[in-house]
Amino acid sequence: MGKFFDYLKTKTFRKNLIIAAVSIIAFLLFIFYSLGFYTHHGEGMPVPKLKGLSIGRAIELLEAEGLRYQINDSVYLIDKEPGIVVEQDPDPNTNVKANRTIYLIITRDAPNIKFPDIAGKTYLEVRSILNNYQLKVGDTSYVSDVARDVVISSAFGGNIILKGQQIPKGSRVDLVLGDGLGASEVDIPNLLGLNLNEARLSLLGSSLRLGEVSFEGSVIDSAGAKIIRQFPAISDTLNKVSIGTQIDVVLSN
CATH class of the missing domain: 1.20.5 (Single alpha-helices involved in coiled-coils or other helix-helix interfaces)
Known part of the structure; x- marks a missing residue:
């Protein structure tokens, strides 16, 4: 030792x-x-920024740089269309070597949900219900009905949609609402060919008033003259008026 x-x-x-x-x-x-x-330590190329691009455009950029890609996952986002890159790994501007695989997460199509029961509910209630179901209010229109701002019907893609039908999340739902005037509107009577007394009786029966009376041409016997025009007149877009509306007429022999 x-x-x-x-x-x-x-x-x-x-x-x-x-x-x-x-x-x-x-x-x-x-x-x-x-x-x-x-390993060519310290050498490489920056990863391009892919977030926000369509998957097609992202693939073009990666292939141009000699990089590979793999879609790792897909998610649904209500404010983005399908096929948009929302995440990437490695992050943008990270130096990597050629042939490196870049992992992507993209958006996918909206999942379907059952349409909620909204018939007969007010516009404010329906807007809240649709929001809870991640649906959006589309176009609104009104029809004559005693209920004001109450949903009469709903449509998706131009077709009536009912409770329980499947609809993609994020869809826009068009609504038809009551205008609250249904009880106070009446059909416009057809006064053409009637004399003045007959027109008065017809308007009285419809709860309407006789408005301005005018004559066309030389009228000798006003009692025998017939109505040739009325305002408002019945048309494809107008067939009802409010109770008490006055109807103007033009008479001629």
Whole structure:
């Protein structure tokens, strides 16, 4: 044992120890620089920004840079159309080597839900219900009905939609509402060909008033003259008026 400790104190041991340490350090440096050279350490290309692009455009950019891609997942976002990149890994501007795989998350089609029961509810109630179901209010129109701002019918894609039918989340639902005037509107009577007295009786029966009376041409016997025009007249877009509306007439022999 004493000889061993005496050997440790010799110049030969110290020389061998130094040689061994230098050899180990040189070997480690060789390995480090060799790996760096082999893997092109510090070299690469920045990953392009893909978020917000369509998946088709994103693939074009990646292939142009010699990069691969893989769609890792898809999510539904109400405010984005399907096929839009929303996440990428690695992040934009990260240096990577050629042929590196870039992982993407894209948006997908909206899932279907059952349409809620909104018939007979007010516009404010329906707007809240549709919002809770992640649906949107589309166009609104009014029809003659005693109930004001109450949903008479609803449509999606131009077709009537009823409670329980499947509809994609985020869809726009068109609403037909009551105007609250149903009880106060009456059909416009056809006064053409009637004399003045007959017109008065017809208007009285419809709760309407006779308005301005005018004559066309030379009228000798006003009692025998017939109505040739009336205002408002019945048309494809107008067939009802409010109770008490006055109807103007033009008479002629």
